[in-house]
Amino acid sequence: MIIKLAPQDIRRYNWYIWRTVIGCLALFILLLIVTYFGLFGSLPTFRDLENPKSNQATEVLSSDKTVLGTYYIQNRSSVTFSQLSPNVVNALIATEDSRFYEHSGIDFQRVLSIPLLNLIGKKQGGSTITQQLAKNLFSGEVARNPFFRFTQKLKEWIIAVKLERRYTKQEIITMYLNTVDFGAYNTFGIKSAARTYFNVTPDKLSPDQAALLIGMVKGPGYYSPIRHPDRALNRRNLIMGLMNKQGFLSDGQLADLKQKPLNLNFNPISHNDGPAPYFRAVLKQEIQKLFRDLNIAKSDGTPYDLDRDGLKIYTTIDATMQQYAEEAQREYMPILQAQFNDQWKGVSRWKNVKNFKLLLDQGMYRSDRYKQLQAEGKSEDEIRQNFNTPDSLELFTWKGNVDTVMKPIDSIVYSKMMLRNAFMSMDPTTGYIKAWVGGTSFENFKYDQVKMGTRQVGSTAKPFTYAVAIENGISPCTEVENVPVTITGYGSEPWTPKQSMGDFIPGSITLRKALGYSQNYIAAYVMNEVKPVPVMELIKKMGITSNVPPYPSIALGVFDASVFDMAGAYSVFANHGTWTEPTFILRIEDKNGNVIYTHTPKVVQAMDEQTAYVMTYMLKGVIEDGTGSRLRYKYGLTNPIGGKTGTTQDNSDGWFMGITPQLVTGVWTGCEDRDIHFRSTRLGEGANSALPVFALFMKKVYDNPALGIKRNVDFDAPKNGLNITIDCDAYKQQQQGTGEVDKKLGF
Template structure:
């Protein structure tokens, strides 16, 4: 058998087969390694990977949104994440174009990983730009979070991002991924997600953003801190970055060169509208709502399917309220227009030269010191220092050390903050010198509260004077007396009563001492109709009614009308000695406007979870308090206040007013010119510490209170200290704005007369010259602004 010949390689050559073999071994091993790496990563070997459930429901904190009756966002509740997601359909096309042109131009052509971009990044070692797709960036924001500086860990994170990105692409549409990505990004300044960013930087909803606004927001994605438009560290960088985005849009055909060049020349034009708990619209109402929601969440009937409590700050609830954002705005503007004018006069009367114990009157220096000492112990500073272990001596000493602080101040008629150095004890006195407002507006037919202003600046005055504060109501209590008398005695507004003084004997109605009232003008001659008596707030006539019916039925009437606190049934309540909140007074007066039916005020209509499931829906609470006839007659009586009493200044174009000193006031800021039917009542306490006006038209009842924190701080005289001067102007400004907005449909009609009205209301015309001023004086006000 012949031997097989071995072919030898020519001399000088080498056998390359082993290299080829090793090449394929290494190549296939590399591929296998990559496959195994991705496989292990998908199994969670390189770190936790989200399962199908987490991909479908990513764990993100969502702010609870407060929504007005006209579908505007009033504010939000959140801890760290002010995030309210929007759908792709709520995004403008220009922000989608800006995002894709800048971040992922081949977005609609890949399945989560851009191969070309990845290879470019590898070969250029990242110098040619990153390779992260929008899907990968979403994966990073949702699941891998912080980027590691360790190259091995970073590679591991990158692999996980690739896998998650591919899974996201399978789970969601391209449009849904874009929406999720823009919803998850933190744009700084509490602007978490695109909706918050649009509202905070431009005071718009995302769908209303224009091209340059969208370009700025997309430009921030590269580095939200570096390109923060509110940052002082990089004032030009944000605009330059926006212009890069505009250039990218032009490069990829989303903009013409002409439009790009034009927009690049513009400023950012921010409309910065911070969304914090102490800023924005309806701050006092939102704080009330926080308490409402905490109580709601505590109720075991309001639990998640798994039995846990809803979290107000992270569960993305939607709270639908009765507040109308337009009316709320008008209410806050009315307060902001009147209060600095009133405060200027108050400060003028309380200069050190005029009042050594300013802003307090009728107090000795020792009494003022005691008042401030008591306030010191109740304050936040005392509590904090005591918890730090400071002795009482140290705490007291700290109140007398000059400290840097920012304080509230009216500057040129605007609410402002100013930096100053002040002793804390002096700052306490400073804040006690401010007059404060409380205001609530309600639809009497439904009980829906439309506006709620608990003060003039929540950041500096956090005590809510709508529901928390209860102050002496003065003559605004008199309609309760009149309504009770009409109900029991079937009195007519046209019935006459003498103005002479009357004394209610001791022990009658449980009165410990004899009680005799005085009229502010000292006039006790003649007689008046009930309508004239209420219009001029004649105390002796009100006392006669109390003598006829007794205080207990009046107390019962007040309770039926929604007054919550106890009222001592003594005759003096006829003149308004009880302390009652604005909230209770508005609800009570609404009963008169609603034909005798009391509606409990409604602030929340429903609550939904983040998926739109209804968790709570209000059920109206109402009750019959008065007959329709008695309610109407009481309203008719109160119409006299605005026809011939102090409320007539709401109709400033009348001949008597043009001849009065008040004409100057009217023409320099208070031109109400209201001609429609209005029922109302002013109220003033004995030392002018509380001024009230309750006003109503058929479908809107609004109450206003103005006063200082301490009752010892007040105007010297009734000229400025009466309700018609302190509170009524806010009502007038508010109603004028409401009437100017025809979309609100605030009624200008007459109050509806009952078909079977048996009580006579057709009195003779009122002689204005015979009337005295409301509450305590006929003084007319001449503001010197």
């Protein structure tokens, strides 16, 4: 039955419809107006739009602009439009907003078509790229409450229009791609995504790679190529199909690209990954302290946040040298660890390690496991029982971490018996640090041994005492009888150093030979002549920041110092007597490229140029015919190199300090606790435990001409010549001619 309406009824119903439409439109406009004026919460200001807030990772860059790592809450790094591959832009537009270049933030044609498309089963989102950007930057998480989501949507529309008025289309595309979440390991932004999934920069992304990443935007977890490769592949092909429809790919290109596998080069980025993790950890602490001490803050007075503010930190680290240093450690330390383990095989640690139970307890108390159990309210007895109950654990080995089942207390024993190693190399002229390896595994042993840790320096301190003698005009050719020396007047007991009889050289020998073979009696003799205070004062002028008591025993290195300070001190010998502060920060820029800090190294004239040069001659003696000679006969480094080995009491610490005109390097090896050490000096001495890491590093450096470190460059002699004779044959003739005999140094 058909009901025929009268004309007046039709007019009346049309009026109802139009009144409803007009009312809804008026209500919508009213809601937009009140939203604009902040009824549903404040909108971003003009300044906010010009400086949109996003958690942006701070980048740490090497001297050759390689990204060493990042500090982040969200692993996000920004790019400019010129750094984007056209494939990324095309994939984004084809997928998310095909009319992007035609609308002004809101695509009303698309909005009006949504109800019709949903009716026929084709789901389509109404948000343009600009609206999605507005949501990413200013709206936060999507509200679950329908009313709040509606008001949130109104805000996004208004912000989108504002963004379109403030920015170009290219800038909006770039900002959007810098804010998108790509899932794995907290990866945000196209730059981090390109590096994480394909290990390339965004400008190098191919069409299939771009399609995969853009496909993840809809659901980074659901379309993860790591967890769900089949879904990711189908989604990638769908995106490429859309690119084909938009004319960004030809039919032939689409067919070929669909046949390609995902071809991931997955490089998950975490704070533990990448080169120089110990350096980056120390760098972060140093910069935070620097900002506090110098009151460096943002324009609004709030402090910089390294995890959120997208700074760029330009460092002195050379990425290639850093790689060589880490490779040298990885190459030698497994060999040394095997030697160490063999010495302790079948030996009871309880009987042969002083205070071993105390060391285990300390290790237990410091462990995360102990703190967690304590936080759970476990008693001391329950915690100890837990540590003595086998459990699934992950252990560090030089072949990679391994899963095993063992008692947690035994894992502490295992950790205590692992050798640690630290390495730093620097340019003695500029003070620029080129390589920094603070430990053997940052993931497992977080403590940095380059700058944060100090250990007894042993015989590497002897050159400081000899330098005072040289500065007083004594020739390195001066001969001294190698006999025990007792020094009194410093403390209640006389001090008589010991000398290993295996290394002892009887008779009268020159100071150069005494240093080369690390003879304790003659070092003590020189100390008795020059006195402790001048030696202590020189050590402090050479940049040692730890406590150095003015006692005779500092001649043999009974004080503690860091690898950082020791490398800086030895740079004085290579740098004509000038101490240039070891430097690792060049400058810091904010996210807009404004320089907020520039570092200028401190410079101190620690000794005269002649003394420094004579000391390089003496230190070359260590390598030519002394305790460091294996550098020549085993590793083939016959070019001008000076150095000094160091071994502390009970072989607890092994040191090697190496100097060339262009690089000064410090290496330390030992266990976490000094009471755990090599059981023989043959293996525990610095010549075996530290020198080889230096040797392997230098061989790699010399073999790469691009680094500019030349083999056959010798130390520069003073411009005004020498007043001290270093030719020992000529010195003997002088002595015979004057009838003098070296009995005392005589000052």
